[in-house]
Amino acid sequence: MAKIPVQFRLNGSDRAAFVDAPETLLNTLRRGLGDFAPKYGCGQGACGVCTVLIDGEPHLSCLTLSVACEGKRIETASGMADGPDLHPLQAQFMEHFAAQCGFCTPGMLTVARALLDRNPNPTRDEVIEAISGNICRCTGYEPIVAAILAAAGSPGMRRSEGGRHA
């Protein structure tokens, strides 16, 4: 099968890959472009661990075709820190011990980032709703909810690249 070229912005840089038509964005990010923040959990849309932002909106990259991402802005948890400066969400996840094994963390950070982009002061219920598509096996969710609520109130919350336009 002929490979198809696809170009998009990944965490602020222009990137290109040759993909097969049925290739998922998750596969292109991990195997093609070496961005290992989005994880392969279930591969069927059930766990949220592969979540990335596409033009500021959370999408499950295991169910997204790479060819559909031509010209889009893709953001993953790898692009959240600004050099050595952690994103407030990352800092609060550390502060609140919101990770044990850490497998769910990139997905949780990503849906939380999308939430705070569109709703800088969410209620507890809004936080719970935002992360309800993401499974965490270790923390019991409470530390994650607490971390997101704390980040919402913290100074220096930066909007994601796509989120500015949302």
Add this chain to the structure above:
Amino acid sequence: MARHEGRGMASVNYPIGMNLGGDPSQALIHSNPDGKFTVALSAIDLGQGMKQVSRQIAAETLGVPIEDVHVDTADSDTGPHDMGSFASRGTHRMGNAIIVAAREARGVLLEAAAEELEVDAGDLVTDGRGNIHVRGAPSRAITVKATAQAAQFKQGKTIAGRGIFLIPLSAVDAETGEMNPNTAFAHACLVADVAVDDETGEVEVLRMTSAYELGRVINPRMVEQQLVGGAWMGMSHALYETPEPYYPNPEHGPRDFNEYLMPGPGEIAPYHVTVLERPAPDGPYGGKGPGEMCANPVLPAIANAVYNAVGVRVDELPITPEKILRGLQANGGVKPGPRRGGPVNWR
């Protein structure tokens, strides 16, 4: 058609590690010429915090700053032997092995420093900030780094230590079946408050309150996070998860993750934990470890709370709405037990 509240309690006496013993852990420690130490282990940190706890125990025993200790659990092919990360044994078994290794390495470190300072090693102490000095004379000092370099490049010494911890396998008496399951025991008690809907059979966990006795709590925040996460998992096992809902009949089992039920963030029950510390005589700095017992008491406590709420005794997990409704039918309706204890006042 109503919701019925009930309260249940469970206690657990939990043996740490394989409870007939015979499960060794080894640790190897060596210093690098920059004065930093590497602890090699083959047990893996799955997120429970073993690396951090190992690091704390090693730094404390060596007498060096924690940031100068690196824990390497990279490869069980090349690392020292370990039975593994299971049975809540990490802190206790590996911690004890690390202490033995770190004591030996510290001994060599102090000998090397003694040679440089031309004093007796027995007169030396560490300040925990990277210096070694003569007891009572802080100016007669050498850094750990300079000592490591002298050992490596001048004295031709390795600053290293080997450690193993083994509770020997208990023999079982063929006549009486008697054996010694004794190792460090941790203890907990948990109270679950639930509401059971007699129309839908659904159980809501309203809150959980517990007390855990875990020996010395070596890293309080990590213990807390393990207890909180583990309680959620216990609730999930009690009420939701099963690959075989009609075991041994394979029908209706989940075929993939989409069909495997687990509670989500919307089902979080407020949870209050009190941790009691009674340092264990054979534990590393008195530590035992929370591990699996984070989840254990939740299951019987919820089962007892359901029984207290509606009089249905479910003895197969998970406690599904179907089992409750069948139980209510068999009992001819709701038979609530007496209310136990007062209102919970932590929330």
